[in-house]
Amino acid sequence: MNTASATQDEHEIEHDHKPKGLMRWVLTTNHKDIGSLYLMFSFLMFLVGGAMAMVIRAELYQPGLQIVEPNFFNQMTTVHGLIMVFGAVMPAFTGLANWLIPMMIGAPDMALPRMNNWSFWILPMAFSILLASLFMEGGGPNFGWTFYAPLSTTYSPDSTALFVFAVHIMGISSILGAINVVVTIVNMRAPGMTYMKMPLFVWTWLITAFLLIAVMPVLAATVTMVLTDKYFGTSFFAAAGGGDPVLFQHIFWFFGHPEVYIMILPSFGIISAIIPAFSRKKLFGYSSMVYATASIALLSFLVWAHHMFTTGMPVAAELFFMYCTMLISVPTGVKVFNWVATMWRGSLTFETPMLFAIAFIVLFTIGGFSGLMLAITPVDFQYHDTYFVVAHFHYVLVTGAIFSIMAACYYWLPKWTGHMYDERLGKMHFWASVISVNVLFFPMHFLGLAGMPRRVPDYALQFADFNQLVSIGGFAFGLSQLIFLVVLIKCARGGKKAPAKPWEGSEGLEWNMPSPAPYHSHTTPPEIK
Amino acid sequence: MAQQQTTNYYVPAQSYWPIVGAIGLLFIAIGAGTTVQQIGSEASSGSWMLTIGIVIIIAMMFGWFNDVIVESDKGLYSAQMDRSFRQGMSWFIFSEVMFFAAFFGALFYVRTIAIPWLGGASNNVMTGQILWPDFEAVWPLVTTPAGDTTTAMGWQGLPLANTIILLTSSITLHIAHKGLEENNRKKLTALLAITVLLGVAFLVLQAEEYVEAYRHMGLTLSAGVYGNTFFLLTGFHGMHVTIGTIMLFVMLWRVLKGHFTPERHFAFQATSWYWHFVDVVWLGLFFFVYIL
Amino acid sequence: MQKIIIIIAAMSTVVFTGAALGTSSVNLTQGVTDISQRVYDLHMVILTICAIIGLVVFGAMLYAIINHRKSKGATAAQFHESTKVEVLWTVIPFFILIGMAIPATTTLIEMEDNSAADITIKITGSQWKWHYQYFEHDFGFYSLLATPQEQIQNVSTKGENYLLEVDKPLVIPTNKKIRFLITADDVIHSWWVPAFAVKQDANPGFINEAWTRVNEPGIYRGQCAELCGKDHGFMPVVVRALPQEEYDAWLSAQLQHVAKEKQEEQQALASTLTMEESMALGEKTYIARCAACHQVGGEGIAGAFPKIKGSPIALGDVGAHIDVVVNGKPGTAMQAFANQLSAKELAAVITYERNAWGNNTGDIVQVSDVKPEAK
């Protein structure tokens, strides 16, 4: 069998011979370079979105208006949500996919390398536009990341057109990226890498990519209708012309709910790699994990209106969406139980990736429980649009998605950089994060139950104490992330040399490669058992 | 599939085209956004930027595809590579299907939920009674709740003709493809040319329909949800036909230059998939927008 | 690892003590209706089930973390895959869910039964106030935030009901089934009173229904629960529930008051306003009703709300100015104030806009100018 490039003389020259300088990054077609670009971009966006969260928390530190105007506060909330979802979490997963999938399935690179570069470089463009719109006259988007019509149409600031087109190109980027992942997984597996031998990270990403291709176009259609309603006189979301503002919510959440699973399924894959590695024991039920992931993905198309229980749907529809939503707990439970069963009677050690993975399981499950509570329609009438919801989704997103991304970084850093990260700093980062994050988000449950609405710049006096605590937790969690930044930089620049397989219990093709992984992965298809 | 051999997977070296494409999209997004904001004003900076963006993207397409063609001609592409392209294109078309699905979804929602509710159906009795007492819930919605009126587009005449044209074009394209596979270049060229002409004919008729709607029927983009769904669905479809026709035209041009072999003709294949997809969407449109 | 244990333990203690407190500030309110009580019970049941599942799952994990660690010499067992176990942990949660779904379903069906109401009230949200219309009577009013700006801007100390107080609360009788017809004029709002467990979106162009039957007299406070623009956080809901007799008394007093106001309006039509009088009333009205958008200094917010200070409309034709304020601009945030303000207030606020902040037109708008049809 030939190698990927050996037959090609002119290509041979480039082999393992990284182009230098800035242009290496701008023009690259290498999955590792692009993966690194995605990860760095995502971290940058995490800082930017986090800085906005800090503005939110600072304003909410006390009752009364101190720092920002209500209108600017709304812009902060909106752009914080948008940036964290589309700029931090999704690109981080795409970055991990780029780095890991070809290595894990024994492929030389992603299937469509030039398109891969394109899908990355669209992102900085999209987010520049989004951020620039904050500085325009009338301000940037201020209608929440869910941009409900008619607040986002008739009543929105002038800059809404830029928001719409930024979302459009961001969507193009996601779709192209997802197509690349699917094609890579379906078409590029090394001989012998059957579907049921693929690592779970690959499986979860395959399903995630399918969700992305299915729902990102729906988001594009949603923003298009917002555009025509605002600027071209259509009335999709206006009753006077025969439309319905609730139609907006249906279309948005048809995208939006699968979207939140897009932000968690790859995490499941990561955790399913890390828990067995540090338990030195095989994953308890591989195939049930695969089926559970697929069930979650399928169910995710049937539950969207659980965000809309208060919109006045007929009771039959409310019941349908309540039941379907509750059902999702079953496959998710299968996952949680599997991880616990994997740890059971293992031989556990607690390096930083494992710490984050354990915290993930506990805290994500707490977020899942509050999700289940939200699914119960009559009670959701009380929870809806309060800080209880904010607590729910930060538990699944921050201590879920973000923690899993951090776990992944620690786990694969040695493979990426060829150096071990500083374990002491890593542990410090973990403990600082895990404590502060709970101070940050746990009291939000109480605030919500006690009746504090979300998206408000000011609140009644009975919420003051908890808000102060939450803000303090927020600042502490923000500062803790600076430790992470230090770990990453230190590890990239040097440190103890990492062996090919730094973790005793880890499994997978990527650990057969030297650390750092060579510029081109699997130039010859590897042998698979 | 994994069992198939992984030979010679070609990983292209660095390329300028993606970053050019990203910059093109930047210009398009800012340009389109600004253009829309400048509607009704004198300023034209937006449309300039939009134009520049489109030019950049077109240039990128030519450059990028040219690279691909050159590489393919050099024989750098394995069968596996070809499969990647094909799968990529199929998923892309799937994403387009979902894009249209959202608009069809809006249409169905408006017809089966929003309008009946405005008329007082289901749990919205009071909506009808108090807010819109004079409103009559019918489809096509020729009188909006606010009282604006319009006329509905019939399915006979132009739309029917267009349906026949598109269906025919799908068949001609299929025969052209057969011709390519049989290495019958004459058949290929002739039928491909006919397909392009049919595409153009469709667009001309569609344009005429729009003119008719605007000039004589009072059916405009802003004429309530009937006009909204009508123009957005047919408009986006028309846009896809335009792109498809251009793609077909490029294919014709390449055929005339002697490109494609019976075994290797991914671009042709992709174009024809795209065309069939556009065709199927039209059938849905014809059925749900015009007839029902 | 012990720290995780401590955190979890601390959290569960907090949850349970919180729950025990019942009406405390960390848990859902039990409210003052049968429905709100059932919602609360449902909430507690699900919370408890989740907490128990959590304890089992995290407990098992904790046990493994403590006892199956390598540093204690644990070697990994080899077992994996067991259909029996897998089926069990799929089926058991499924039945737990059914257990939850049954009470949820019955509660929901009852909540959505809006029939057989004693009193109907139409609630309309607009940026940023609520309007209450007593359906059986030709009577309604606006209800606006009463907290003064100085408290919000931290200039003066905040009152007890900071942000949760309005000028005119909704008044309802106890022990009567009250049906709410909820809608909006501009964007989506959401009418929420936690003590009733009623939260219903107010969608422009549609009417949603909800109902309540309050058992205890009292004042109940809630807030708008759907992002509705800049002052979404400043749009409280206050409901006073009165025993039937008091309610009847209140209602007849209100109806009389309305009749008297109508008369006064007629008289005002004939009267002439002086500049001084107009400016005083105008300023008051402007600050209360217009400043939220056009700002206290009339400078507006660029790109969202036009400035009035030095604007062509305030300096130009009076008729056009009156038209904008009285009839609003459909399809924008500028609402019609014809029914929100009295004719006198309308006249005064327009005069104010035309003469404040250096808009020295000298025009005095009279009541008869804003209500020409009533002449």
Ligand code: HEA
């Ligand atoms: C990663 C993102 C993520 C994930 C994974 C989830 C997971 C879930 N979410 Fe969440 N959700 C969001 C992100 C996410 N959500 C966001 C961003 C919003 C707000 C959007 C906005 O308005 O801005 C939201 C809002 C939201 C709402 C709307 C609330 C409202 O506005 O009123 C609801 C309602 O049903 C809901 C439900 C659920 C459920 C049932 C799950 C389930 O998947 C959870 C399943 C998991 C478990 C249940 C735990 C583990 C299971 C076991 C241990 C088994 C045994 C358990 C039992 C049988 C009880 N979510």
Ligand code: HEA
């Ligand atoms: C993955 C998604 C994600 C992530 C990671 C986060 C992270 C955080 N989020 Fe948020 N959030 C959302 C998704 C996310 N969020 C969404 C979707 C919404 C809804 C928006 C809407 O309503 O439309 C929301 C809304 C939201 C609200 C409610 C706003 C409102 O209703 O008005 C709040 C309030 O506290 C909040 C806080 C935080 C905080 C403190 C963090 C922290 O975890 C952030 C920590 C990170 C940093 C701080 C950056 C790193 C550090 C530095 C840059 C150094 C400087 C540090 C200091 C000065 C201390 N978020």
Ligand code: CUA
């Ligand atoms: Cu009205 Cu929020």
Ligand SMILES: [Cu+2]
């Ligand atoms: Cu959801």
